[in-house]
């Protein structure tokens with residue numbers, strides 16, 4: 001049970017750091033490869049076709065510009081694939097978002113927001129949690145901690161004398 005991460009370029013890796021932090025907190029194993037759908041298409045096909053037998057349960061595929069990597073990966077495996085559009089470039093990630101989200105019927109890629117590595121990380125954990133009680137429990141704990149954070153932020157507003165609904 002491992003998360004497989006593929007990025008189109010090493011220049012994408014800084015965005016992925018936020019996902020690595022989350023997975024380290026949850027102590028789930030992940031492996032990372034740089035594979036380009038355009039510059040090394042054979043690797044992309046081979047990676048996806050062998051991922052399940054290498055113990056990978058879910059794949060996070062991140063790419064920018066004309067981002068075909070998540071789609072090519074999804075075309076070659078029935079493992080769940082999460083697409084992470086990388087921002088930057090003249091279109092600031094809108095090109096990558098549209099490329100990744102508009103998959104043809106039958107080859108889905110679960111697309112998260114531009115540069116939203118945190119949501120890619122959590123979505124991967126949600127998928128792992130289906131078969132891992134420890135991860136499921138940690139996710140439930142995390143969710144139940146979120147309202148407390150909102151309460152604390154509202155408390156700061158009250159301390160500034162700004163009235164509102166939440167005490």
Ligand code: RP5
Nearest residue numbers: 008009011012063064065086
């Ligand atoms: C995409 O092209 C990569 O995913 C990256 O976001 C972008 C630029 O790649 P480099 O020129 O920095 O290698 O394929």
